[in-house]
Amino acid sequence: MTPKPLLFSGLLVVMGAFSALGQSSAPANSDTAYNRVVTERAAKIVAMLNLSEPAKSARVRESIVQQYRDLNAIHERRKEAIKNRIEIASPAAKVAEKEKLEGEITGELKTLHMDFLGRLSIDLNGQQIDQVKDGMTYGVLPITYKGYQDMLPDLTEAQKKQILTWLTEARERAMDEGTSKEKHAVFGKYKGRINNYLSAAGIDLKQAGKAWEERIASEAEKARKQ
Structure with a gap:
């Protein structure tokens, strides 16, 4: 099942991002x-x-x-x-x-x-070390990065690069936190920074999130009919 996107308190949250391993x-x-x-x-x-x-x-x-x-x-x-x-x-x-x-x-x-x-x-x-980092931070970086790209397919290469840079920095910091809650809080702060950056670029995240939900629902309906 495709995760449903939500915009909550200005932060992008992708349902399904937290595995059983992601409990505190x-x-x-x-x-x-x-x-x-x-x-x-x-x-x-x-x-x-x-x-x-x-x-x-x-x-x-x-x-x-x-x-x-x-x-x-x-x-x-x-x-x-x-x-x-x-x-x-x-x-x-x-x-x-x-x-x-x-x-x-x-x-x-x-x-x-x-x-x-x-x-x-x-x-x-290097790639394997990144996998370890993602494993220790519940895969939030790749899940969130993919979520932004899926929600905002018209992102420029510069915007993608900035988003990935901030998520990578968040992962480095989150690795050193002691609990799942604290790790996700680190990512939350960086997601807020990313959302402010995108809003300043004229992107309506609320509308984009709504459109993304509609696309997901449409794709799910097509798959159901096949």
Whole structure:
């Protein structure tokens, strides 16, 4: 079934974009349960790569699992630090502590991100690494990019390039978030930026979305009659 397009709060949402894997990541209540979840996720991502060498598949899977563990550790520590800030009486001190914390976390995530891509590059080519990135972000980039092109078939090459650039940047940022909700929130911000960009170019997204729905309904009706 073709996903139905919706325009909601200025953001393009494609129904069907979220697989069962896209549910929010549960906190690591127990190491065993958490490891099982991330191992299953990593295995599904690696399966999409169709790697022929078992040893290579195992290395890539373990790299992804370790990335999930490291991301979880950073975000859990961040939550704990934020919780402890309640004990700081001075508002100014709270702000300073928050800025310090965010700076430290951002630096750690950036280093972790680059190290992870470096490990993947040992066994995977650029296209395969992109597949891993898409797997870790629920395929939002390709689904959304295709959605914009289907909804707006008259996009210029420059507009397509800009949309893909922003979605790619969103994917890099979303990879480092700790939960499905947070990952999708990153894409949401970039979709808002894209929609503003298209609106500024004179594109009526509301009308375009309505026309897209009508095209999908028409195509579905033709397929039904065949």
